[in-house]
Amino acid sequence: MTIWAIQLLNAISYGMLLFLLASGLTLTLGLMKITNLTHGSYFLLGGYVGLTVAKITDSFVLAILAGTVAVGILAVFIQRFLLNRVLQDEVSQILITFGLLFLFGDLALGTWGGAPQTIPKPPLFASSFPVGGVTFPTYRLLLVALGVLIALFLWWFQEGTRVGAVVRASVDDAEMAQASGVNVPLVMTGVFALGASLAALAGILGGPLVGLYPGADLDALLLAMVVVIVGGLGSLKGAFVGAMVVGLLDTLGRVLLPELSLFAVFAPMAVILLVRPGGLFGRT
Amino acid sequence: MNRAPISLLVFSVVVLVFLPTILPSYYVGLVVRMLIFAIFAMSLDLLMGYTGLPSLGHAAFLGVAAYAVGIFSLRVMNNLIISLALGLGVALITAAVFGVLVLRARGSQFLMLTLALSQVLWGIAFNWKSFTGGDDGLPRIPRPQLGMFLDLSGAINFYYFTLMFFAVAVVTMYLIVNSPFGMSLEGIRESETRMRALGYNVWLHQYLAYLISGAFAGLAGVLFAFFDGFVSPSDLHIVTSAKVILMVVLGGAGTLFGPVLGAVMIVALENLVSAYTQRWLTILGVIYVLVVLFAPGGLYGPIRRSLRKWGIQ
Numbered sequence: 001m002t003i004w005a006i007q008l009l010n011a012i013s014y015g016m017l018l019f020l021l022a023s024g025l026t027l028t029l030g031l032m033k034i035t036n037l038t039h040g041s042y043f044l045l046g047g048y049v050g051l052t053v054a055k056i057t058d059s060f061v062l063a064i065l066a067g068t069v070a071v072g073i074l075a076v077f078i079q080r081f082l083l084n085r086v087l088q089d090e091v092s093q094i095l096i097t098f099g100l101l102f103l104f105g106d107l108a109l110g111t112w113g114g115a116p117q118t119i120p121k122p123p124l125f126a127s128s129f130p131v132g133g134v135t136f137p138t139y140r141l142l143l144v145a146l147g148v149l150i151a152l153f154l155w156w157f158q159e160g161t162r163v164g165a166v167v168r169a170s171v172d173d174a175e176m177a178q179a180s181g182v183n184v185p186l187v188m189t190g191v192f193a194l195g196a197s198l199a200a201l202a203g204i205l206g207g208p209l210v211g212l213y214p215g216a217d218l219d220a221l222l223l224a225m226v227v228v229i230v231g232g233l234g235s236l237k238g239a240f241v242g243a244m245v246v247g248l249l250d251t252l253g254r255v256l257l258p259e260l261s262l263f264a265v266f267a268p269m270a271v272i273l274l275v276r277p278g279g280l281f282g283r284t
Numbered sequence: 285m286n287r288a289p290i291s292l293l294v295f296s297v298v299v300l301v302f303l304p305t306i307l308p309s310y311y312v313g314l315v316v317r318m319l320i321f322a323i324f325a326m327s328l329d330l331l332m333g334y335t336g337l338p339s340l341g342h343a344a345f346l347g348v349a350a351y352a353v354g355i356f357s358l359r360v361m362n363n364l365i366i367s368l369a370l371g372l373g374v375a376l377i378t379a380a381v382f383g384v385l386v387l388r389a390r391g392s393q394f395l396m397l398t399l400a401l402s403q404v405l406w407g408i409a410f411n412w413k414s415f416t417g418g419d420d421g422l423p424r425i426p427r428p429q430l431g432m433f434l435d436l437s438g439a440i441n442f443y444y445f446t447l448m449f450f451a452v453a454v455v456t457m458y459l460i461v462n463s464p465f466g467m468s469l470e471g472i473r474e475s476e477t478r479m480r481a482l483g484y485n486v487w488l489h490q491y492l493a494y495l496i497s498g499a500f501a502g503l504a505g506v507l508f509a510f511f512d513g514f515v516s517p518s519d520l521h522i523v524t525s526a527k528v529i530l531m532v533v534l535g536g537a538g539t540l541f542g543p544v545l546g547a548v549m550i551v552a553l554e555n556l557v558s559a560y561t562q563r564w565l566t567i568l569g570v571i572y573v574l575v576v577l578f579a580p581g582g583l584y585g586p587i588r589r590s591l592r593k594w595g596i597q
Contacts, residue, residue: 035392037526082573090392091338092576095533098526099572106565218522222403229396263411266404270385273397277388 002134007251013140015247016147017206021220022227022239023154024198027191029225030234031171034083034192035090037097039199040221041104046071046200047212048112051119060122067204068197075196079189101217109214119207139208146205150198151240158236167191199224226269232282241280292591300447309439313511316443318551319450320507325531325543326457327500332529333537334461335493336473340395340525341402344382345498347520348405349375349505354422354515355415364428368506375502376495378405383494387487399522406520421516425509436510446507453500458540460496469493470538526572534575536582545584 021043028036050067054060078100086092120126125142128135158164169177170187178184199220203212210216223246231242246265253264272280304312324346332338349371356370386397409416416422427436436442460466468489471479480486509515518524531550536542553571558564 029392029396033392035395082577086576090395091332091529091533091537092580094338094340094395094526095530095572095576099569099576101569102565102572103569106563106569110563110566222522225396225399226403229400233393233396263404263407266400266407269400270404273400274385277393277397 006134006136007255009136009140009144011248011251012244013143013147013247014209014251015244016143017202017209018223018227018247019147019240019243020150020198020202020205022224022231022243023151023236024195024202025224026228026231026234026236026239027195027198029228030232031167032188032191032195033088035093035097036195037094037221038078038100038104039196039224040217040219041101041108042071042075042196042199043203043206043220043224044108044212044217045074045104045203046197047119047203047207047216048108049200050204050207051112051117051212054119060119063119064201064204068200071200072193072197075193076189079192083192084185101221105214105217108217112212114214116211116213118209118211119204121208143205143209150201151236154236223265226265229279230269230272232279235279235281238279238281304440304443312439312443314551314555316439316446316511318548319446320504320511321528321531321547321551322544323450323453323507324501324504325528325535325547326453326540327497327504328528329532329537329539329543330457330460330469330500331493331497332532333539333542334466334473335469335490337394337490337494338529339386339398340522340529341382341398341400342497342501342528343520343522343524344398344402344405345375345378345501346505346508346524347402347409347515347517348378349502350509350515350519351409351416351422353506353509354425357425357428357509358422362426362428364430367428367510371506371509372499372502375505376499379495379498382498383491387490387494399525402520402525403522406517406522409517409520416517417515419517421514421518423514425513425515427510427513442511446511449503449507453503454540454544457500461540465489465492473538530572530575533582534579536584539582539584542582542584545587546582549583 021039024042025036025039028034028039046067049070050063053066054063057063082096082100083093086096121139122142125139128137130136156164158167166177166182167187167190169180170182170184171191174184177187202220227239227242227246229242230245231238231240245268249268250265257264276282303315307315324342327345328339328342331342352374353367353371356367382398382401385401386394389397410419412418427442430436434441436445461469468479468484471482472484472486472489476486479489505519508519527550531546532543533546534549535544535546554564554568557567561567
């Protein structure tokens with residue numbers, strides 16, 4: 001019984017990590033309609049920058065700040081100078097964002113090396129506590145708490161603030177928003193940077209658990225896409241539910257069908273798409 | 285407008301036929317790789333360039349066909365005709381199933397769906413070790429035996445073997461895109477609603493284009509399995525799907541020979557650059573971005589125009 005309780009806790013904390021990763025993608029891919037394959041790079045680069053800062057300063061908080069800000073700035077440049085030229089053109093977006101994925105992945109390999117690395121856990125949360133006969137790491141509880149906090153914050157930001165209303169207006173009808181005095185290009189750049197920073201945050205928070213390694217960018221991208229597809233493009237609620245579903249399926253799959261663990265994630269996605277092509281909470 | 289200049293065509297045929305007599309065998313192998321990827325790129329172009337359905341999961345068809353050939357040749361028997369039929373058949377069935385699922389969506393959702401489904405196959409290939417060899421793939425796939433006079437193990441024989449299929453693929457594609465069916469596909473690309481209003485069954489046209497495209501990608505997969513003698517999950521991966529999109533765009537989407545040009549250039553570059561630097565992926569990444577910024581319409585159009593300026597028809 002305790003084994004299953006532990007697995008459930010694992011699944012939920014993993015799902016929270018997936019939510020952080022996918023919430024950024026649902027902003028850029030779902031809301032802004034940018035086929036953003038670089039999303040995995042933001043995860044990886046954020047994690048690596050965080051790792052370096054954590055090593056130098058011994059501070060997990062500084063690592064989070066540095067990783068998200070650095071990736072956010074990078075994303076501003078990418079959005080302004082590259083993606084702005086290819087709005088509405090999915091094939092060009094694929095080529096640019098996938099090219100950048102290669103570029104950043106290879107540069108990260110050159111800079112941080114090919115060996116898998118993990119970010120040290122913050123000392124306050126490095127311990128474990130006993131559950132029944134086994135122990136459970138405190139860090140995973142921190143992840144769950146942070147995930148819930150950030151989900152609430154994003155929801156409040158999107159639904160309850162003026163800035164959130166401006167974002168929704170800019171996405172729904174850019175021309176009308178522009179005409180009513182909204183600086184739509186600025187809003188778009190801001191949303192894109194926020195999406196990238198969320199991926200970076202997932203990279204740093206996931207750093208102590210899943211680690212950073214060459215290829216983690218692609219893994220993160222594909223998992224985030226599965227979550228977004230299952231939940232429905234552009235829906236924060238969908239990203240949250242999708243992340244929980246995928247987290248559960250992946251954890252269960254690893255326990256029950258180790259030979260087909262990735263299949264356990266992708267196959268239900270195909271089934272959901274068959275029943276609801278727009279995903280669980282999709283607009284269409 | 286898709287008609288290639290006759291003199292250029294004759295020139296290409298002569299070059300292709302006599303190429304192995306001039307080139308060292310290493311480069312003959314490189315040209316084989318180019319021809320296989322050219323078939324693969326042409327197959328995607330039918331869907332992307334002609335029908336207006338860009339797919340981010342086209343590696344699925346190449347991969348399943350290659351796996352079918354690999355598994356059959358290694359575990360059952362080594363027979364060209366059955367391998368070929370099996371590879372094409374598996375690719376067709378995959379396309380028939382995927383087509384029903386993905387054609388309900390358009391635009392970015394179509395991209396996501398095609399990607400997602402190809403990743404399902406990748407997940408199976410990666411995890412199902414006992415059947416697919418898992419991450420290690422299937423090494424040492426034998427080339428088929430065609431009797432005593434036709435041994436495909438040599439580079440030159442395999443070159444002509446591939447060239448024959450390439451020629452068949454080019455001619456078939458030419459006939460398809462210039463047929464009324466091909467014209468309807470271009471009409472659908474330009475305006476689905478208008479074609480629907482004119483009484484065309486848009487879904488059926490797109491579905492058939494998807495099937496044909498899948499079958500040709502399957503042909504490339506069969507040849508690739510024989511050529512490389514090795515199949516791995518990466519053949520099903522998004523990296524392969526993105527690379528073939530790059531080939532089509534670099535050469536020129538919606539033209540018959542653009543994808544061929546793109547495939548030749550990317551395979552050549554890959555080979556050249558990876559020989560000199562470890563940072564091949566950095567360079568490939570930069571190429572992806574540069575193609576969009578400086579050659580969004582592909583290279584085939586400008587090359588045609590400048591050839592015509594020099595009076596080559």
